């Protein structure tokens with residue numbers, strides 16, 4: 001357990017030096033990557049890290065590389081002081097809050113980085129057809145990590161730059177913090193599997209740990225974007241959740257007939273009750289292995305996701 005309030009580090013070299021100093025003393029480090037506006041879901045990851053590792057680093061960084069220009073980067077909620085209060089409420093479970101200003105600012109490395117941004121933005125995307133907010137701003141970053149198959153389905157269909165942006169920023173965070181463990185919530189199920197696969201494929205020496213979904217008392221999965229929901233929209237999300245729970249019940253009762261999705265027409269279902277294998281994320285016709293039911297839907301301007309793992313052993317072993 002930490003003996004003092006968390007240190008706030010904004011500089012990536014200082015962050016790396018801190019980690020290396022701690023590791024040289026034989027300490028293990030857990031990293032909890034977040035985009036801030038912390039809630040109990042984030043704090044459950046912190047608690048897990050505190051159990052697994054000697055020291056915990058929480059990163060707070062809203063990554064422009066994972067948003068396309070049509071997405072909600074500009075209204076993504078933030079409250080750094082509130083985040084610090086929440087972190088401190090955890091009785092010193094967090095050792096460092098890493099809060100960099102811009103992880104794509106390489107001006108100190110390459111002096112010619114600020115020439116003709118707009119041209120670089122165009123050429124940086126030649127032929128790819130996808131542009132993130134980062135490229136739109138012409139930051140000069142052009143290296144991307146892609147987990148080619150896992151990133152394609154589910155959320156990847158409507159958020160074409162999302163997973164390469166996530167895989168890239170998480171790689172950068174791994175290289176800066178050099179943790180032993182990294183914690184991701186299963187609410188963002190595809191993200192968790194993408195990172196797990198990336199770590200395996202690229203031989204990062206890091207154990208990726210998935211954490212169960214933390215829910216509000218009414219069952220709604222906690223999410224920073226919930227703050228944008230009106231009370232009516234929140235009701236609609238809950239009816240979507242109810243159907244997810246009914247699916248679980250059907251499976252438990254070994255009934256095979258799928259239920260028809262029945263979400264209010266004023267909400268927009270992006271994909272609903274997609275049943276995929278937990279690791280490959282491939283669509284399953286028959287449920288023969290552990291699967292996960294996934295939903296993504298729009299409620300007004302808010303896009304939310306939720307899912308439920310169905311572990312075949314639990315349901316069919318007797």
Ligand SMILES: Nc1ncnc2c1ncn2[C@@H]1O[C@H](COP(=O)(O)OP(=O)(O)OP(=O)(O)O)[C@@H](O)[C@H]1O
Nearest residue numbers: 034035036041184185187188213214222223224225
């Ligand atoms: N309800 C939750 N339960 C468990 N983990 C969660 C929950 N919500 C978020 N996380 C995890 O916290 C980490 C940081 O997520 P992020 O900062 O994007 O918060 P978020 O609530 O998922 O925000 P958003 O509204 O963008 O989905 C991710 O690994 C994410 O899966």
Ligand SMILES: CC(C)(CO)[C@@H](O)C(=O)[O-]
Nearest residue numbers: 033034035063166169188
């Ligand atoms: C993993 C992550 C911090 C990368 O920006 C983000 O996608 C998130 O908060 O889930």
Ligand code: BAL
Nearest residue numbers: 035066067162188191
């Ligand atoms: N929770 C994942 C971050 C995002 O949706 O942009």
